[in-house]
Amino acid sequence: MFVVKAVASGVPSLAPFFDEGQGLGRDQQVRAHSAQGGLQQGDSPGLYGGSKQPTICDVVRLEEFLTDPANGRKAQAWAAALSITTAEIPGYLDRLTPVLLRHDTLVQNHDYKKAKAVPFNALLQTGIAILVDADGLPAVKCSCGNPLRAFEGDTTRIEVEFDDRNEEWKGYEKASVVAVRPATRKVERLALVDVEEPERGINRPVGTTGEDDTTFDTRERRAVPDLAGATFGRASRTLADKGLAVAFEGGGLPPEGARVTASDPPAGTELRFGEYVTLSVAGGTSAGSSDGTSTPPDTGASPSTPGPSDSKQSTSPPATSVPPASSSGPGSSGPNSPSPTSPGPTSAPPSSSPPPSSDPPLSSPPPPPPSTKNPTTSSPPPPTTSAPPPTTASPPTSAPVTSSEPPPGTSAPVTTEPATGGPSTGLPSNDGPSTGRPTASTTA
Numbered sequence: 244m245f246v247v248k249a250v251a252s253g254v255p256s257l258a259p260f261f262d263e264g265q266g267l268g269r270d271q272q273v274r275a276h277s278a279q280g281g282l283q284q285g286d287s288p289g290l291y292g293g294s295k296q297p298t299i300c301d302v303v304r305l306e307e308f309l310t311d312p313a314n315g316r317k318a319q320a321w322a323a324a325l326s327i328t329t330a331e332i333p334g335y336l337d338r339l340t341p342v343l344l345r346h347d348t349l350v351q352n353h354d355y356k357k358a359k360a361v362p363f364n365a366l367l368q369t370g371i372a373i374l375v376d377a378d379g380l381p382a383v384k385c386s387c388g389n390p391l392r393a394f395e396g397d398t399t400r401i402e403v404e405f406d407d408r409n410e411e412w413k414g415y416e417k418a419s420v421v422a423v424r425p426a427t428r429k430v431e432r433l434a435l436v437d438v439e440e441p442e443r444g445i446n447r448p449v450g451t452t453g454e455d456d457t458t459f460d461t462r463e464r465r466a467v468p469d470l471a472g473a474t475f476g477r478a479s480r481t482l483a484d485k486g487l488a489v490a491f492e493g494g495g496l497p498p499e500g501a502r503v504t505a506s507d508p509p510a511g512t513e514l515r516f517g518e519y520v521t522l523s524v525a526g527g528t529s530a531g532s533s534d535g536t537s538t539p540p541d542t543g544a545s546p547s548t549p550g551p552s553d554s555k556q557s558t559s560p561p562a563t564s565v566p567p568a569s570s571s572g573p574g575s576s577g578p579n580s581p582s583p584t585s586p587g588p589t590s591a592p593p594s595s596s597p598p599p600s601s602d603p604p605l606s607s608p609p610p611p612p613p614s615t616k617n618p619t620t621s622s623p624p625p626p627t628t629s630a631p632p633p634t635t636a637s638p639p640t641s642a643p644v645t646s647s648e649p650p651p652g653t654s655a656p657v658t659t660e661p662a663t664g665g666p667s668t669g670l671p672s673n674d675g676p677s678t679g680r681p682t683a684s685t686t687a
Contacts, residue, residue: 285379
């Protein structure tokens with residue numbers, strides 16, 4: 244079991260890097276959203292929230308504090324926790340983006356004690372303001388300035404420690420906590436959901452604090468593209484560009500070069516922003532490395548820029564996987580509270596669209612006739628003999644193990660508001676990448 248300290252929204256840290264009374268950041272009261280599985284990619288649409296009040300984190304003030312010679316020892320400890328130098332602090336902060344958590348999120352937090360950054364596993368409550376990096380990974384807890392790293396344990400084997408300051412909060416569900424893994428490409432903008440008006444989506448360029456936001460209507464339907472034959476990396480990027488998320492089951496993220504054989508719901512199904520599509524890939528559940536990252540991308544992917552998120556925590560054992568719940572069909576609610584019968588869009592369409600992917604576009608066929616296919620019914624994965632051979636895929640670099648312990652089941656989603664069909668994810672096994680059935684399902 245991984246011992247995890249609960250960190251409630253609005254509760255000051257006992258050992259902060261920054262004096263929380265100076266207003267560096269401000270948490271908000273946000274209702275928790277359930278997620279399909281415990282592992283999310285950093286660019287998953289709707290993973291994070293935003294607000295019309297972009298001052299949830301004062302990045303300029305944090306930079307002034309960390310570059311002040313009087314705070315040199317804190318700056319050294321802060322930079323060391325993120326594997327950068329003190330000279331790199333200004334440039335690093337310029338690439339961070341303020342967001343609000345929409346899920347109870349596992350991280351490696353750091354307190355400042357005896358002139359050192361002391362790491363500990365933490366569960367941050369929904370509504371906490373954080374800064375995320377260009378991979379979509381949590382990087383800084385805004386209110387106290389404490390540096391954050393990715394949680395690398397098993398989300399299904401955690402023991403959360405609540406105390407008299409951080410009491411168990413309403414809506415907490417152990418099975419609904421998430422951990423974030425790097426996106427499959429360098430993220431140019433984050434697709435957020437307004438935590439106060441869930442019908443309003445926010446496109447926020449990475450490295451900005453809200454001044455360049457554009458908005459869109461989260462109720463707008465978007466068709467699932469035909470992804471058969473595409474690599475997993477390309478398929479997940481295509482879905483993210485359309486505002487649809489990826490979840491998966493098995494021993495971790497499939498290799499980016501694994502070939503997609505089918506999707507659930509099938510191509511042509513219309514979903515709301517942030518709903519998930521489960522992808523079946525050829526060749527079984529080949530997992531990525533033990534820290535949740537995948538094998539090198541196919542030639543169409545944009546490589547991620549190395550940085551603090553690329554380094555592994557040597558003390559954190561690899562994680563096992565959590566099978567996701569079945570994907571949501573168009574009839575189920577998305578990550579927002581309004582139902583599909585809500586009135587038409589009330590917000591103007593975004594003034595700018597997400598950056599074009601280097602991959603060639605995939606076609607989006609018309610939706611199948613309702614009488615012949617039910618979009619909400621999961622299609623069984625095709626037999627392995629019909630799956631296109633992964634001739635161009637990069638084989639996983641980690642050695643498979645011969646057996647793995649079946650993952651524990653997940654509990655019912657949080658009932659504080661309708662389930663959003665959050666991204667379903669898998670974690671690597673404690674013993675290394677696990678081998679699964681001939682065909683693995685991945686939900687986007």
